[in-house]
Amino acid sequence: MGVMRLGYMHVRVTDLEEAKQHYSNTLGMKIVAEDGARAHLKCWDEWDHHSLVLEEGGVGLVKAGYKCATAEDLDIFEHRAFAFGATVSRMSKGDNLAVGDGVRVVLPSDHVIELYHDIEYGGTETGTLNPDPWPRARRGVGVPWIDHFLVTADDPATTERFMTEVLDFRASERAITDPADPELIGTWLYCGDSPHDFAVVKGPNGKLHHFGFCLNDWNELLRAGDLFAMDDVPVDVGPTRHGITRGGTIYFFDPSGNRNEVFCGGYRTGPDFPGITWTADQLAKGIFYISREMSERFLTVVT
Amino acid sequence: MHRVTVLPDGVCLPGHPGETILDTVVRAGFRYPYACRRGGCATCKVQLTAGRVVYPRRFAATVLCREEQAAGVCLSCRAVPDGDVVILLQEGDRLCCVSPIRFGQPFFSDTRE
Numbered sequence: 103m104g105v106m107r108l109g110y111m112h113v114r115v116t117d118l119e120e121a122k123q124h125y126s127n128t129l130g131m132k133i134v135a136e137d138g139a140r141a142h143l144k145c146w147d148e149w150d151h152h153s154l155v156l157e158e159g160g161v162g163l164v165k166a167g168y169k170c171a172t173a174e175d176l177d178i179f180e181h182r183a184f185a186f187g188a189t190v191s192r193m194s195k196g197d198n199l200a201v202g203d204g205v206r207v208v209l210p211s212d213h214v215i216e217l218y219h220d221i222e223y224g225g226t227e228t229g230t231l232n233p234d235p236w237p238r239a240r241r242g243v244g245v246p247w248i249d250h251f252l253v254t255a256d257d258p259a260t261t262e263r264f265m266t267e268v269l270d271f272r273a274s275e276r277a278i279t280d281p282a283d284p285e286l287i288g289t290w291l292y293c294g295d296s297p298h299d300f301a302v303v304k305g306p307n308g309k310l311h312h313f314g315f316c317l318n319d320w321n322e323l324l325r326a327g328d329l330f331a332m333d334d335v336p337v338d339v340g341p342t343r344h345g346i347t348r349g350g351t352i353y354f355f356d357p358s359g360n361r362n363e364v365f366c367g368g369y370r371t372g373p374d375f376p377g378i379t380w381t382a383d384q385l386a387k388g389i390f391y392i393s394r395e396m397s398e399r400f401l402t403v404v405t
Numbered sequence: 406m407h408r409v410t411v412l413p414d415g416v417c418l419p420g421h422p423g424e425t426i427l428d429t430v431v432r433a434g435f436r437y438p439y440a441c442r443r444g445g446c447a448t449c450k451v452q453l454t455a456g457r458v459v460y461p462r463r464f465a466a467t468v469l470c471r472e473e474q475a476a477g478v479c480l481s482c483r484a485v486p487d488g489d490v491v492i493l494l495q496e497g498d499r500l501c502c503v504s505p506i507r508f509g510q511p512f513f514s515d516t517r518e
Contacts, residue, residue: 116444116463160465161445336442358465359445398438403446 103171118158120357130244146227147246151200163310165214211255212308251313254305297347309404314363345388426481434504453479456490
Protein backbone atom coordinates (compact mmCIF):
# COMPACT_ATOMS: atom_id res chain seq x y z
CA MET A 103 0.00 0.00 0.00
CA GLY A 104 2.95 2.31 0.52
CA VAL A 105 3.77 5.77 1.75
CA MET A 106 0.63 7.79 2.51
CA ARG A 107 1.91 11.27 3.30
CA LEU A 108 4.47 13.46 5.01
CA GLY A 109 3.81 12.81 8.68
CA TYR A 110 6.20 15.09 10.53
CA MET A 111 8.97 17.61 10.10
CA HIS A 112 11.66 17.78 12.80
CA VAL A 113 13.60 21.03 12.57
CA ARG A 114 16.19 22.96 14.53
CA VAL A 115 15.35 26.40 15.85
CA THR A 116 17.71 28.81 17.53
CA ASP A 117 15.19 29.96 20.13
CA LEU A 118 12.43 27.58 21.13
CA GLU A 119 10.17 30.23 22.69
CA GLU A 120 10.24 32.41 19.58
CA ALA A 121 9.65 29.39 17.38
CA LYS A 122 6.66 28.36 19.48
CA GLN A 123 5.20 31.86 19.08
CA HIS A 124 5.60 31.68 15.32
CA TYR A 125 4.22 28.19 14.74
CA SER A 126 1.43 28.35 17.30
CA ASN A 127 0.31 31.98 17.49
CA THR A 128 1.07 33.16 13.96
CA LEU A 129 0.45 29.92 12.08
CA GLY A 130 -2.09 28.45 14.53
CA MET A 131 -0.59 25.06 15.32
CA LYS A 132 -1.33 23.51 18.68
CA ILE A 133 1.49 22.58 21.06
CA VAL A 134 0.71 19.03 22.11
CA ALA A 135 3.83 18.21 24.11
CA GLU A 136 6.99 19.87 25.29
CA ASP A 137 10.01 19.02 27.34
CA GLY A 138 12.74 21.64 27.77
CA ALA A 139 14.53 21.45 24.48
CA ARG A 140 11.72 20.19 22.23
CA ALA A 141 8.16 21.10 21.39
CA HIS A 142 5.69 18.94 19.45
CA LEU A 143 2.94 20.64 17.47
CA LYS A 144 0.08 19.69 15.16
CA CYS A 145 -2.23 21.52 12.77
CA TRP A 146 -5.98 21.62 13.36
CA ASP A 147 -7.03 19.28 10.58
CA GLU A 148 -4.41 16.62 11.30
CA TRP A 149 -5.39 13.58 13.32
CA ASP A 150 -2.00 12.13 14.23
CA HIS A 151 -0.27 13.10 17.46
CA HIS A 152 2.00 15.73 15.94
CA SER A 153 3.36 16.97 12.61
CA LEU A 154 6.16 19.28 13.71
CA VAL A 155 8.97 18.86 16.21
CA LEU A 156 10.97 21.97 17.10
CA GLU A 157 14.33 21.28 18.67
CA GLU A 158 16.32 24.12 20.19
CA GLY A 159 19.83 24.69 18.88
CA GLY A 160 20.94 25.58 15.35
CA VAL A 161 18.82 25.80 12.20
CA GLY A 162 17.73 23.43 9.47
CA LEU A 163 16.30 19.96 9.13
CA VAL A 164 16.92 17.15 11.59
CA LYS A 165 14.71 14.62 9.80
CA ALA A 166 11.27 14.09 8.33
CA GLY A 167 8.79 11.30 8.88
CA TYR A 168 6.64 9.68 6.20
CA LYS A 169 3.67 7.65 7.36
CA CYS A 170 3.14 4.30 5.67
CA ALA A 171 -0.11 2.40 5.31
CA THR A 172 0.97 -0.92 6.81
CA ALA A 173 3.70 -2.43 8.94
CA GLU A 174 4.56 -4.72 6.03
CA ASP A 175 5.43 -1.64 3.96
CA LEU A 176 8.23 -0.91 6.40
CA ASP A 177 9.81 -4.32 5.83
CA ILE A 178 9.57 -3.93 2.06
CA PHE A 179 11.04 -0.43 2.10
CA GLU A 180 13.82 -1.42 4.46
CA HIS A 181 14.81 -4.24 2.16
CA ARG A 182 14.67 -2.06 -0.95
CA ALA A 183 16.58 0.80 0.66
CA PHE A 184 19.30 -1.60 1.72
CA ALA A 185 19.47 -3.05 -1.80
CA PHE A 186 19.75 0.49 -3.20
CA GLY A 187 22.85 0.97 -1.07
CA ALA A 188 21.47 3.56 1.30
CA THR A 189 22.29 3.76 4.99
CA VAL A 190 19.36 2.10 6.72
CA SER A 191 18.62 1.45 10.35
CA ARG A 192 15.66 0.47 12.45
CA MET A 193 14.10 2.92 14.85
CA SER A 194 12.27 1.79 17.92
CA LYS A 195 8.96 2.79 19.38
CA GLY A 196 9.70 5.70 21.64
CA ASP A 197 12.77 6.99 19.81
CA ASN A 198 10.32 9.69 18.78
CA LEU A 199 7.57 10.71 21.15
CA ALA A 200 4.31 8.92 20.28
CA VAL A 201 5.77 7.22 17.19
CA GLY A 202 6.09 3.44 16.84
CA ASP A 203 8.76 1.26 15.27
CA GLY A 204 10.09 2.26 11.90
CA VAL A 205 12.89 2.46 9.42
CA ARG A 206 15.37 5.31 9.25
CA VAL A 207 17.02 6.01 5.92
CA VAL A 208 19.69 8.46 4.82
CA LEU A 209 18.83 9.66 1.33
CA PRO A 210 21.52 10.12 -1.34
CA SER A 211 21.08 13.83 -0.61
CA ASP A 212 22.16 13.23 3.03
CA HIS A 213 18.69 14.00 4.41
CA VAL A 214 17.27 11.64 7.02
CA ILE A 215 13.76 10.33 6.62
CA GLU A 216 11.88 7.99 8.92
CA LEU A 217 9.23 5.60 7.70
CA TYR A 218 6.65 4.55 10.24
CA HIS A 219 3.18 3.12 10.40
CA ASP A 220 2.06 3.61 13.94
CA ILE A 221 1.65 6.92 15.76
CA GLU A 222 -0.61 7.91 18.63
CA TYR A 223 -3.95 9.34 17.58
CA GLY A 224 -4.57 12.99 18.47
CA GLY A 225 -7.72 13.83 16.53
CA THR A 226 -8.52 16.89 14.46
CA GLU A 227 -9.83 19.96 16.24
CA THR A 228 -13.16 19.64 14.47
CA GLY A 229 -13.63 16.02 15.47
CA THR A 230 -15.41 13.16 13.76
CA LEU A 231 -18.99 13.57 14.98
CA ASN A 232 -21.21 16.14 13.22
CA PRO A 233 -18.21 18.44 12.74
CA ASP A 234 -17.90 22.13 11.97
CA PRO A 235 -15.89 22.97 8.82
CA TRP A 236 -13.14 24.62 10.84
CA PRO A 237 -12.44 25.14 14.53
CA ARG A 238 -14.14 28.03 16.33
CA ALA A 239 -10.88 28.77 18.14
CA ARG A 240 -8.82 28.89 14.94
CA ARG A 241 -5.73 31.01 15.66
CA GLY A 242 -3.71 33.22 13.32
CA VAL A 243 -3.31 31.73 9.85
CA GLY A 244 -4.92 28.53 11.12
CA VAL A 245 -3.03 26.15 8.81
CA PRO A 246 -4.93 22.87 8.38
CA TRP A 247 -1.95 20.62 7.65
CA ILE A 248 1.71 20.32 6.72
CA ASP A 249 1.93 19.19 3.15
CA HIS A 250 5.48 18.82 1.79
CA PHE A 251 9.06 19.93 2.00
CA LEU A 252 11.73 20.85 -0.52
CA VAL A 253 15.40 20.07 -0.07
CA THR A 254 18.58 20.69 -2.02
CA ALA A 255 20.96 18.02 -3.31
CA ASP A 256 24.15 17.91 -5.36
CA ASP A 257 22.56 15.17 -7.45
CA PRO A 258 18.76 15.46 -7.65
CA ALA A 259 18.59 12.57 -10.13
CA THR A 260 19.94 9.99 -7.69
CA THR A 261 17.65 11.20 -4.93
CA GLU A 262 14.73 11.01 -7.36
CA ARG A 263 15.74 7.48 -8.28
CA PHE A 264 15.78 6.50 -4.61
CA MET A 265 12.35 7.97 -3.93
CA THR A 266 10.81 6.32 -7.00
CA GLU A 267 12.54 2.92 -6.92
CA VAL A 268 12.57 2.39 -3.17
CA LEU A 269 9.48 4.24 -1.94
CA ASP A 270 7.25 4.21 -5.06
CA PHE A 271 7.00 7.97 -5.29
CA ARG A 272 6.28 9.35 -8.75
CA ALA A 273 7.37 12.61 -10.35
CA SER A 274 4.56 15.05 -11.09
CA GLU A 275 6.90 17.73 -12.44
CA ARG A 276 10.54 17.75 -13.41
CA ALA A 277 12.81 20.64 -14.30
CA ILE A 278 15.56 19.89 -16.78
CA THR A 279 18.25 21.92 -18.44
CA ASP A 280 18.17 21.37 -22.20
CA PRO A 281 15.71 18.82 -23.67
CA ALA A 282 18.38 17.71 -26.14
CA ASP A 283 20.78 16.80 -23.32
CA PRO A 284 18.73 16.95 -20.16
CA GLU A 285 20.22 17.25 -16.70
CA LEU A 286 17.70 17.07 -13.88
CA ILE A 287 17.77 20.25 -11.84
CA GLY A 288 14.56 19.73 -9.89
CA THR A 289 11.90 17.14 -9.30
CA TRP A 290 8.55 17.22 -7.51
CA LEU A 291 7.47 13.83 -6.23
CA TYR A 292 4.14 12.56 -4.90
CA CYS A 293 2.91 9.48 -3.12
CA GLY A 294 -0.79 10.31 -2.93
CA ASP A 295 -2.97 12.45 -5.17
CA SER A 296 -1.53 15.91 -4.54
CA PRO A 297 1.13 17.57 -6.72
CA HIS A 298 3.96 16.75 -4.33
CA ASP A 299 4.85 15.31 -0.96
CA PHE A 300 8.60 15.77 -1.40
CA ALA A 301 10.76 17.76 -3.77
CA VAL A 302 14.44 18.18 -4.44
CA VAL A 303 16.34 20.81 -6.42
CA LYS A 304 19.97 21.18 -7.26
CA GLY A 305 22.02 22.72 -4.46
CA PRO A 306 24.14 21.71 -1.48
CA ASN A 307 23.47 18.28 0.02
CA GLY A 308 21.61 18.08 3.28
CA LYS A 309 19.96 21.48 3.23
CA LEU A 310 16.32 22.48 3.66
CA HIS A 311 14.75 24.97 1.27
CA HIS A 312 11.32 25.09 2.89
CA PHE A 313 8.40 23.13 4.25
CA GLY A 314 4.88 24.01 3.24
CA PHE A 315 1.43 24.28 4.80
CA CYS A 316 -1.82 24.00 2.84
CA LEU A 317 -4.53 26.63 2.78
CA ASN A 318 -7.85 26.43 0.97
CA ASP A 319 -7.82 29.36 -1.46
CA TRP A 320 -6.39 32.75 -2.43
CA ASN A 321 -8.43 34.56 0.20
CA GLU A 322 -6.88 32.53 2.97
CA LEU A 323 -3.48 33.03 1.38
CA LEU A 324 -3.86 36.81 1.29
CA ARG A 325 -5.17 36.81 4.83
CA ALA A 326 -2.06 34.88 5.86
CA GLY A 327 0.02 37.60 4.22
CA ASP A 328 -1.77 40.23 6.29
CA LEU A 329 -1.01 38.26 9.44
CA PHE A 330 2.67 38.05 8.48
CA ALA A 331 2.69 41.84 8.27
CA MET A 332 0.95 42.16 11.63
CA ASP A 333 3.36 39.69 13.27
CA ASP A 334 6.49 41.08 11.52
CA VAL A 335 7.21 37.80 9.80
CA PRO A 336 9.83 38.32 7.06
CA VAL A 337 8.37 37.47 3.66
CA ASP A 338 10.59 35.95 0.98
CA VAL A 339 8.31 35.69 -2.06
CA GLY A 340 4.67 36.30 -2.81
CA PRO A 341 1.79 36.28 -2.76
CA THR A 342 2.13 34.87 -6.25
CA ARG A 343 1.56 31.67 -8.15
CA HIS A 344 3.91 28.86 -9.15
CA GLY A 345 3.86 27.51 -12.68
CA ILE A 346 5.09 24.27 -11.14
CA THR A 347 2.11 22.73 -9.24
CA ARG A 348 -0.12 25.73 -10.14
CA GLY A 349 -0.18 26.59 -6.45
CA GLY A 350 -0.71 30.05 -5.03
CA THR A 351 2.07 30.75 -2.58
CA ILE A 352 3.76 32.93 0.00
CA TYR A 353 7.20 32.04 1.31
CA PHE A 354 8.30 33.42 4.65
CA PHE A 355 10.87 32.80 7.36
CA ASP A 356 10.46 31.48 10.88
CA PRO A 357 12.31 33.22 13.73
CA SER A 358 15.41 31.09 13.13
CA GLY A 359 15.53 31.73 9.40
CA ASN A 360 14.03 28.40 8.29
CA ARG A 361 11.83 29.02 5.28
CA ASN A 362 8.12 28.15 5.44
CA GLU A 363 5.44 28.27 2.74
CA VAL A 364 1.69 28.61 2.72
CA PHE A 365 0.12 27.58 -0.54
CA CYS A 366 -3.25 26.86 -2.06
CA GLY A 367 -4.57 25.09 -5.13
CA GLY A 368 -2.63 22.63 -7.22
CA TYR A 369 -4.20 19.74 -9.07
CA ARG A 370 -4.98 16.06 -8.72
CA THR A 371 -2.31 13.46 -9.49
CA GLY A 372 -2.71 9.75 -8.73
CA PRO A 373 -0.67 6.84 -10.07
CA ASP A 374 -1.40 7.51 -13.76
CA PHE A 375 -0.61 11.24 -13.83
CA PRO A 376 1.25 11.93 -17.09
CA GLY A 377 3.99 14.14 -15.62
CA ILE A 378 5.05 17.66 -16.55
CA THR A 379 8.41 18.96 -17.72
CA TRP A 380 9.88 22.44 -17.35
CA THR A 381 12.92 23.56 -19.25
CA ALA A 382 15.55 25.75 -17.63
CA ASP A 383 14.81 28.66 -19.94
CA GLN A 384 11.25 28.77 -18.60
CA LEU A 385 12.06 27.96 -15.02
CA ALA A 386 11.49 31.53 -13.85
CA LYS A 387 7.89 31.13 -15.01
CA GLY A 388 7.77 27.75 -13.36
CA ILE A 389 8.62 29.18 -9.97
CA PHE A 390 7.25 32.72 -10.29
CA TYR A 391 4.47 32.38 -12.84
CA ILE A 392 3.17 35.95 -12.65
CA SER A 393 6.41 37.95 -12.60
CA ARG A 394 8.43 35.39 -14.60
CA GLU A 395 11.58 36.70 -12.96
CA MET A 396 13.98 34.84 -10.69
CA SER A 397 14.47 35.93 -7.11
CA GLU A 398 18.06 35.56 -6.02
CA ARG A 399 17.01 35.27 -2.41
CA PHE A 400 14.64 32.42 -3.17
CA LEU A 401 17.37 30.56 -4.98
CA THR A 402 20.21 31.00 -2.53
CA VAL A 403 18.78 30.89 0.98
CA VAL A 404 18.71 27.44 2.54
CA THR A 405 19.16 26.30 6.13
CA MET B 406 22.95 57.08 20.17
CA HIS B 407 25.73 55.41 18.22
CA ARG B 408 26.85 55.65 14.63
CA VAL B 409 26.99 52.95 11.98
CA THR B 410 29.34 53.71 9.10
CA VAL B 411 28.95 51.56 6.00
CA LEU B 412 31.87 50.97 3.66
CA PRO B 413 32.78 51.10 0.82
CA ASP B 414 30.07 53.76 0.38
CA GLY B 415 31.13 55.76 3.42
CA VAL B 416 27.59 56.46 4.58
CA CYS B 417 27.27 57.27 8.30
CA LEU B 418 23.94 56.46 9.95
CA PRO B 419 22.51 57.11 13.43
CA GLY B 420 21.60 53.96 15.34
CA HIS B 421 18.86 53.64 17.95
CA PRO B 422 19.84 51.95 21.24
CA GLY B 423 19.45 48.20 20.97
CA GLU B 424 18.91 48.30 17.21
CA THR B 425 20.68 45.79 14.96
CA ILE B 426 23.03 47.03 12.26
CA LEU B 427 20.65 45.88 9.54
CA ASP B 428 17.66 47.59 11.15
CA THR B 429 19.64 50.85 11.33
CA VAL B 430 20.50 50.64 7.64
CA VAL B 431 16.96 49.75 6.55
CA ARG B 432 15.37 52.38 8.77
CA ALA B 433 17.59 55.02 7.15
CA GLY B 434 16.26 54.04 3.73
CA PHE B 435 19.12 51.88 2.46
CA ARG B 436 19.51 48.25 1.49
CA TYR B 437 22.26 45.75 0.91
CA PRO B 438 21.74 42.02 0.36
CA TYR B 439 19.79 40.37 3.16
CA ALA B 440 17.13 37.69 3.19
CA CYS B 441 15.64 36.01 6.22
CA ARG B 442 16.32 38.84 8.72
CA ARG B 443 16.32 36.19 11.43
CA GLY B 444 19.91 34.97 11.54
CA GLY B 445 19.38 31.74 9.64
CA CYS B 446 20.65 32.34 6.13
CA ALA B 447 23.99 34.22 6.43
CA THR B 448 23.14 36.54 3.53
CA CYS B 449 23.60 39.71 5.59
CA LYS B 450 27.15 38.97 6.81
CA VAL B 451 29.43 42.00 6.81
CA GLN B 452 32.97 42.66 8.01
CA LEU B 453 33.21 44.63 11.25
CA THR B 454 36.24 46.83 10.68
CA ALA B 455 35.88 49.01 13.78
CA GLY B 456 33.89 48.85 17.00
CA ARG B 457 32.17 46.04 18.88
CA VAL B 458 28.86 44.28 18.63
CA VAL B 459 26.80 42.08 20.92
CA TYR B 460 24.31 39.39 20.00
CA PRO B 461 21.32 39.47 22.35
CA ARG B 462 19.40 36.90 20.22
CA ARG B 463 20.66 33.48 19.35
CA PHE B 464 21.74 32.24 15.96
CA ALA B 465 23.21 28.95 14.80
CA ALA B 466 26.96 28.33 14.91
CA THR B 467 26.61 26.87 11.42
CA VAL B 468 25.61 30.32 10.20
CA LEU B 469 28.42 32.23 11.92
CA CYS B 470 31.06 30.35 13.87
CA ARG B 471 33.47 31.57 16.52
CA GLU B 472 36.42 31.60 14.15
CA GLU B 473 34.57 33.88 11.76
CA GLN B 474 33.52 36.15 14.59
CA ALA B 475 37.12 36.35 15.80
CA ALA B 476 38.09 37.36 12.26
CA GLY B 477 35.58 40.20 12.40
CA VAL B 478 32.71 38.68 10.43
CA CYS B 479 29.42 39.97 11.73
CA LEU B 480 25.81 38.75 11.22
CA SER B 481 24.28 42.16 10.70
CA CYS B 482 20.63 41.20 11.22
CA ARG B 483 21.47 40.00 14.69
CA ALA B 484 24.40 42.26 15.68
CA VAL B 485 23.68 45.19 18.02
CA PRO B 486 26.48 47.78 18.15
CA ASP B 487 28.14 48.57 21.44
CA GLY B 488 29.26 52.09 20.55
CA ASP B 489 30.17 53.37 17.08
CA VAL B 490 30.88 50.72 14.47
CA VAL B 491 32.24 50.60 10.94
CA ILE B 492 31.17 47.79 8.64
CA LEU B 493 32.46 46.77 5.23
CA LEU B 494 29.93 45.13 2.87
CA GLN B 495 30.79 41.86 1.14
CA GLU B 496 32.88 41.98 -2.02
CA GLY B 497 30.77 43.44 -4.83
CA ASP B 498 27.93 44.65 -2.61
CA ARG B 499 26.92 48.30 -2.53
CA LEU B 500 24.45 50.24 -0.48
CA CYS B 501 21.27 50.97 -2.40
CA CYS B 502 19.21 53.99 -1.47
CA VAL B 503 15.49 53.27 -1.53
CA SER B 504 14.27 56.39 0.23
CA PRO B 505 12.85 58.98 -0.16
CA ILE B 506 10.59 57.30 -2.64
CA ARG B 507 10.20 59.41 -5.75
CA PHE B 508 8.32 58.28 -8.82
CA GLY B 509 9.77 58.78 -12.25
CA GLN B 510 13.41 58.68 -11.11
CA PRO B 511 15.98 55.89 -11.10
CA PHE B 512 15.15 53.72 -8.10
CA PHE B 513 18.67 52.72 -7.08
CA SER B 514 21.22 55.55 -7.04
CA ASP B 515 24.93 55.60 -6.30
CA THR B 516 25.13 57.04 -2.83
CA ARG B 517 28.49 58.62 -3.48
CA GLU B 518 27.11 61.15 -6.02
